[in-house]
Amino acid sequence: MLEELKRQVYEANMELPKRGLITYTWGNVSGIDRETGYFVIKPSGVDYDKLTPEDMVVMDLDGNKVEGSLRPSSDTPTHLELYKKYTDIGGIVHTHSPEATAWAQAGRDIPLYGTTHADYFYGPIPCARSLTPEEIDEAYETNTGRVIIETFEKRGINPVYTPGVLCTNHGPFTWGKDAAEAVHNAVVLEEVAKMATKTELINPDVKPAPDCIRDKHFFRKHGKNAYYGQ
Numbered sequence: 001m002l003e004e005l006k007r008q009v010y011e012a013n014m015e016l017p018k019r020g021l022i023t024y025t026w027g028n029v030s031g032i033d034r035e036t037g038y039f040v041i042k043p044s045g046v047d048y049d050k051l052t053p054e055d056m057v058v059m060d061l062d063g064n065k066v067e068g069s070l071r072p073s074s075d076t077p078t079h080l081e082l083y084k085k086y087t088d089i090g091g092i093v094h095t096h097s098p099e100a101t102a103w104a105q106a107g108r109d110i111p112l113y114g115t116t117h118a119d120y121f122y123g124p125i126p127c128a129r130s131l132t133p134e135e136i137d138e139a140y141e142t143n144t145g146r147v148i149i150e151t152f153e154k155r156g157i158n159p160v161y162t163p164g165v166l167c168t169n170h171g172p173f174t175w176g177k178d179a180a181e182a183v184h185n186a187v188v189l190e191e192v193a194k195m196a197t198k199t200e201l202i203n204p205d206v207k208p209a210p211d212c213i214r215d216k217h218f219f220r221k222h223g224k225n226a227y228y229g230q
């Protein structure tokens with residue numbers, strides 16, 4: 001089932017090593033078919049050079065495996081929480097890309113310092129709080145998804161306009177209208193993280209760009225209602 005979605009998700013997963021975003025199996029991509037409510041995700045722990053479209057695992061929104069001989073990614077519960085909450089999201093990526101993961105480990109938002117950032121993210125890329133020991137022991141990946149949602153709700157951030165987040169002590173998650181766009185946003189997030197690190201090294205007193213740069217660049221590229229087909 002969902003052979004075309006499996007192919008799209010497979011190809012999106014294979015883009016991660018091509019773009020230098022992952023080492024070994026440190027990452028995963030999924031995509032959802034909103035008609036069936038099933039989503040397709042990379043299997044856990046499989047080397048990327050051994051992956052095939054047939055290896056992709058099909059899950060339902062109750063967290064049950066619908067099809068697939070392999071175990072779904074260990075981050076599947078995080079993808080699941082985000083798909084259940086945000087019906088505009090069609091694809092999700094998680095990586096341990098080094099620049100973005102360094103900001104996540106530092107527990108810092110990535111400030112909006114320039115137009116490259118503003119073209120894709122309407123404001124700082126938020127860093128979700130670390131999980132409590134109880135949350136980690138209870139259900140690490142599920143609670144990672146819930147803390148992402150908590151971060152966006154508490155800070156009034158629109159996940160359609162800011163399609164990415166850093167998870168403290170872990171790494172970045174990005175999303176988009178489909179798996180390919182989620183990967184595109186993951187690549188941009190890593191580049192923006194790299195630029196921000198260098199920006200602060202060059203000028204430790206640097207201030208975020210004015211809101212007019214954010215507004216002009218983001219909405220020029222995405223429009224107020226064009227994002228995700230809204």
Ligand SMILES: O=C(CO)[C@@H](O)[C@H](O)COP(=O)(O)O
Nearest residue numbers: 025026027028044045073074
């Ligand atoms: O953070 C972790 C493990 O600590 C995960 O994100 C893995 O890096 C990816 O695992 P699989 O997708 O292969 O299960």
